[in-house]
Amino acid sequence: MSNSIVTQRFIKCHNKLREVGTIRSSRQFALKLEYLPQSLSEILKGRRDVTIELLRKAVESYKINPVYVYTGEGPMFMSEEGNNSFRVLTIVADKEEEERIVHVPVPAHAGYAGEFSDPTFIQELPTFTLPDYKYKSGTHRSFDVAGDSMEPTLFEGDKVVCSFIEPENWETSIKDNYVYVVVTRGDILLKRAINRIPESKNLHLISDNNFYDPYDIPIGDIREIWYVRAKISPFLPAPGNLQNNLRDDINKLQVVIDKQSRQITKLADTIQQIVTLK
Numbered sequence: 352m353s354n355s356i357v358t359q360r361f362i363k364c365h366n367k368l369r370e371v372g373t374i375r376s377s378r379q380f381a382l383k384l385e386y387l388p389q390s391l392s393e394i395l396k397g398r399r400d401v402t403i404e405l406l407r408k409a410v411e412s413y414k415i416n417p418v419y420v421y422t423g424e425g426p427m428f429m430s431e432e433g434n435n436s437f438r439v440l441t442i443v444a445d446k447e448e449e450e451r452i453v454h455v456p457v458p459a460h461a462g463y464a465g466e467f468s469d470p471t472f473i474q475e476l477p478t479f480t481l482p483d484y485k486y487k488s489g490t491h492r493s494f495d496v497a498g499d500s501m502e503p504t505l506f507e508g509d510k511v512v513c514s515f516i517e518p519e520n521w522e523t524s525i526k527d528n529y530v531y532v533v534v535t536r537g538d539i540l541l542k543r544a545i546n547r548i549p550e551s552k553n554l555h556l557i558s559d560n561n562f563y564d565p566y567d568i569p570i571g572d573i574r575e576i577w578y579v580r581a582k583i584s585p586f587l588p589a590p591g592n593l594q595n596n597l598r599d600d601i602n603k604l605q606v607v608i609d610k611q612s613r614q615i616t617k618l619a620d621t622i623q624q625i626v627t628l629k
Contacts, residue, residue, distance in 0.1 A: 384409060414429070451478035454492070454494075455476060456477070457497050481512070492513055492515065493583070495510055495542075497539075516574075521576060530542070532575075553568055554570070
């Protein structure tokens with residue numbers, strides 16, 4: 352089994368820490384990160400991939416540079432100051448170690464976009480699970496829809512359920528005209544995206560509501576990208592309301608037809624009078 356490029360870079364960082372004497376052994380490294388030494392051994396042997404949670408702890412404890420791990424750019428390690436410029440994803444799991452879906456309501460949007468390294472903020476948000484198998488693998492999050500920029504596809508009050516896209520996959524995984532949640536350094540954006548990363552290092556964001564103009568956002572301003580897989584909407588009229596609305600529509604249509612019928616009859620009478628006079 353060949354492990355991912357992210358895991359390969361993580362292994363290089365681990366080996367460098369041993370080489371310079373920061374850690375004495377892989378076992379010490381694992382215990383420091385509250386990780387099973389046997390599981391770390393599996394990662395180092397290329398039999399399994401590094402987890403996001405293990406990466407987060409390695410960044411916090413050993414200042415491994417997540418930019419290097421995800422993109423291959425920059426130094427392997429960073430200063431304390433540098434650690435404050437990159438978001439490491441925090442996940443929430445239940446007692447069986449099953450990852451839960453974290454929900455980000457509208458009141459938490461500003462805090463979520465501005466949150467850097469404190470996992471407590473994420474852990475205090477509401478969480479839930481869905482029965483569909485596709486939500487059992489990977490990291491998922493849901494966000495409240497705010498505003499009217501995505502109408503008529505999404506309305507304020509809807510919720511979107513999304514899957515996390517790893518930064519190293521942005522260039523290849525983001526598909527044109529699909530809907531994404533883009534988390535910047537100050538906002539949470541829900542838009543359709545045109546992938547211009549290969550040529551321009553940005554995303555072209557489009558609203559479904561034509562009132563809002565499209566615009567570009569550099570990838571350097573983006574902290575997270577989530578692919579919207581489903582929506583949860585509270586706006587479903589009751590069956591009784593549907594029947595009443597249909598009855599009202601039929602009554603209105605009947606009034607229009609009756610009015611047009613009278614006009615046609617009146618026009619026919621007028622034509623008949625003109626013909627008679629001649």
